[in-house]
Amino acid sequence: MLAHLVYVSVRKRNCTDEEMDKILAACKVNNEPLQVTGVLLYSDSTFIQYVEGKATTLTDLYDKIKKDARHEKPVMISYGPITKRIFPSWQMGSRKMASDNIDFVTDITHQDKDVFQRIMNGKETEGAKVRDLLTKFFKK
Template identity: 60%
Template sequence: MLSQLVYVSNRKANCTAAEIDKILESCKKNNPPLDITGVLLYSDTKFIQLVEGEAKVITNLYDKIKTDDRHSNAMMISYSPIKEKSFPSWHMGSKKLAGNEVDFNTAISTEDRVIFEDLLNGKEESGQKVLNLLKKFF
């Protein structure tokens, strides 16, 4: 069953820019054969990642991600079946955020701002709201 998983975690100090490059290079190598796609938002202190693919494949991936020592406190925000992928050609799109405070440079609704702050704090649980917000970054 095609599914989507979103998690948030705390980036550790040992996770340098070179380590981010290693993560993305690993995604480029490992995700195509597994038909995994998604996006990674990261700042100096946080990760927000959305992965999509077959349910068993992405849950196994998440189990592996949780043990990665470049971050801590991985918290699943949403997990649900999907009809189609939101990022079908991105084996892992990425975007660095300048900090935990995001300057959206646009008129953003109060609701979206609250969703983003909740997401950073591991509080948002509505997969569709999270997906809609992440799409705005890409």
């Protein structure tokens, strides 16, 4: 079964920009054989990652991600089946965001901003809302 998983976590201070480069490089190498695609939004203090792939692969991957010492307090905010991938060719797209000034690629509504704040706080669990909003960071 094809599924998605979204989590938010707190980026630790030991996760430097060089460490971010290592994370993204590892994703691009490791995710292809697992047939995992997705995106990672990150700031100096937060990670939001959306991954899609086989359901069991994603839960195994999330178990591994939770143990990574470069972040803490991971919270799964959405997990469930999907009919098709929204990032089919990205082993891991990424975008750095400013913690205090989120820049969306497309126009967003006040409601979208509220949903995003709930995502950042680990409070939004409606998968469709999460997926739709995260695509606004990457698709024009």
